[in-house]
Amino acid sequence: MKKRMKKNLYKTSILFLLICLNFSTSAKNKTSTVDQNLRELIQQQKLTAVPKTKSDIPSIYSPIAQLGMKLFYSKALGGEKDTACVSCHHPLLGGGDNLSLPIGTHAQKPDVLGSKRRLKKGYKLGVPRNAPTTFNIIFHKKSLFHDGRIQAITDQGFAGINTPDVPFEKDDPLGGNNLVQAQARFPITSIAEMRGSFMSEAGTETLRRSLADRLKKNWLEAFRYGFSDSQADVDDLITEQNISFAIGEYERSQVFINNPWRKYLAGDDNAISINAKKGALLFFKSQAKGGANCSRCHSGDFFTDELFHNTAIPQIGMGRGVGKTKTNDFGCGSISNKASDKFRFRTPSLLNVEVTGPWGHDGAYTTLEGIVRHMLAPLKSIYHYDKKQIKQKGINLKDMEKNTLAAVKYGLELNTIKNISTKDVKNIVSFLQTLTDPCVKNVKCLSPWIPKKTDNDPDGLMLHAIIKS
Ligand code: HEC
Ligand code: HEC
Incomplete structure (x- = not known):
């Protein structure tokens, strides 16, 4: 009796083993046809998983990206000193803000970011579009913004940048070196994003220069470090062009493609x-x-x-x-x-x-x-x-x-x-x-792109986000 049971048990386990083997081989075969088909498509579409860019990717540890990071996080560039770029583009929020429609100026608590960010009573949402990510922005060759209103003019090679400051398809002589720099000159001019009621009569370029003047008081050392020029004169160094350039280099260092x-x-x-x-x-x-x-x-x-x-x-x-x-x-x-x-x-x-x-x-x-x-x-x-x-x-x-x-x-x-x-x-x-890229879900991995509370803060206006979602 006992022997029979043992034999049966032996039989069933062999059977079980065979089923398992069969399963795993058929699963394997199935995977490999899927792989074969997929690799064929990858070849046809000439994919490499590494987007191309002609420019060098700045290191986040480079002085210029470090300066750009400080500027990106500073409410000194908000007209009413209550908003920074990072208010809507935080690395821990995927380079965005986790809101459908952003809240820039006049937040109840300017440093609270994420889906719990609220407007002060009596104010209405003023930004009509979702904040896109700043991650991998360096790879955009043709245009920025949902409607492409920062656009490379590519008439036989690179022939400048069109921006909302000049007529469509014309080159903006102040557009800067690249699309990301050109873009960075606009959020500070937007009433609902960063400007608020600051200098409401002034044109965009006058406004930018005033914001640059605002920085001249406390930011000279940070700019000298950023531009690796310890002797430079404050008026030559702290300009709206240099501000947008540095911010752009910080953003362009945000490359997350190791997926x-x-x-x-x-x-x-x-x-x-x-x-x-x-x-x-x-x-x-x-x-x-x-x-x-x-x-x-x-x-x-x-x-x-x-x-x-x-x-x-x-x-x-x-x-x-x-x-x-x-x-x-x-x-x-x-x-x-x-x-x-x-x-x-x-x-x-x-x-x-x-x-x-x-x-x-x-x-x-x-x-x-x-x-x-x-x-x-x-x-x-x-x-x-x-x-x-x-x-x-x-x-x-x-x-x-x-x-x-x-x-x-x-x-x-x-x-x-x-x-x-x-x-x-x-x-x-x-x-x-x-x-x-697993890095974008990892606080430690993203930490080089987030200033520390102990970092030098030229005028005490750095936004250290309290993230609530
Ligand atoms: C109030 C929220 C808010 C603030 C503050 C803000 N942005 Fe944005 N950002 C947006 C929105 C919304 C868009 C999309 C607007 C559109 O396409 O019309 C955008 C678009 C962008 C883009 C283009 C992304 C793409 O894929 O084309 C970049 C880059 C960017 N912002 C960088 C910045 C920088 C730099 C600053 C600071 C100087 C800044 N933003 C401040 C909300 C904000
Ligand atoms: C005809 C061109 C086109 C096709 C085909 C297309 N998309 Fe899109 N997709 C877009 C455009 C344009 C947007 C942005 C639309 C907008 O914001 O108004 C978008 C947005 C998206 C978004 C949101 C991205 C973001 O950051 O908000 C996802 C996800 C997406 N598409 C996935 C897909 C998938 C998956 C398919 C195939 C089933 C697909 N798309 C087919 C053009 C296309």
Whole structure:
């Protein structure tokens, strides 16, 4: 009797072992066909996982980036000394602010960042668009801003930078050395972002010079260190051009591209999960071959064609004051004044997209799954849009349907991808998560980009964030 039981047990364990073996080999085979297909697409699309830039990436430890960091965190550049760049672009908040629509000047507690940041009573939200990440900004070759209003003029090579200070497509002689520097000269001129009621009559250049004058009192040593010039004269050194240059170098040092996707492209089949691989297949495959063809727009290693498209993201908030409702946003149509550009926004990069929410130019989607569903089936997503996902107070939701449908009717550029399951959506999200550099989720790893309380603070206006989410 006992012997029989033993024999049976022996038999079942052999059987079990065989099943296990069979399972693991079939799983392995399955993985390898997925790998084969995916690696083929990677080859076809010439991907390397390392976006290209012609310029050198500044080190965060370089004197100029260190000066730029101090300026980026200093409320001295806010007209009313209550806002810094970092108020809306904190490294611990994915280089953004975790809000759908930002709060710049007149926050209840200026140093509180994250989803608990509130406006003082009696003030209204004044920034119509979501704050994009400053991470990897160095890789943008063509333009900055959701509507591209900082734009490289690339008439046979680099021929200057167009900015809102000059007519469209003309070179701004004060644009600076690169797009990031050119951009850094504008938030300080925006009433709702940083300026408040400071010098409300002054033009942009007068304002910039006054802010530079403000720094002359206490910042000379920091600038001498930053520009490695211990003798330089204060008026030569503390200029609006040097301020924006230093800030730009700090931002351009924020390169975070060491993600699992890169490991996978370097040959490590185990760097990403089978689900992420299936998601990647959908992302890169053409619709004819059963994919979602996301890489039609999110192309290349920076996951953007840097062009403008109408994807009809639900238009929430105050918009840019245009359209029938006066709360719509025409995107780059308002910049180029071309009818074909109406409702188009720049394709964002998807590197680190997991940590850069809320998503869309107005932060209409507060989950990554939500925006992915929109990209797969836009009309369904718009009709079933859940307004309750917007927990932030003071956002106008009443014109949303009208504003969004105006964009849809004008010429939605997304196709509805058929036969997509919930599993497919989750797989795409898993793939997007492989684009996260672990550094951006790690306080210690990000610490070089965050000034310490013990660091020298020229005028005591450094913003040491209290992050609440
Ligand atoms: C009140 C919040 C706020 C403050 C303060 C702020 N920004 Fe922004 N930033 C935004 C918003 C919103 C946008 C997008 C605006 C648009 O596209 O119309 C943006 C866009 C940018 C971009 C372009 C990103 C891209 O992908 O094109 C950069 C770079 C940037 N800001 C850097 C800065 C710097 C430097 C400062 C300080 C001088 C600053 N920001 C201050 C909210 C803010
Ligand atoms: C027709 C071009 C196009 C296609 C195809 C496309 N996208 Fe997009 N995508 C965009 C544009 C443009 C935006 C920004 C829209 C806006 O903010 O108004 C965007 C935004 C996003 C965002 C939000 C990023 C952020 O930082 O807010 C994600 C995530 C995204 N797309 C993923 C996908 C996925 C996944 C697919 C495939 C299912 C896809 N996209 C297909 C053009 C496209």
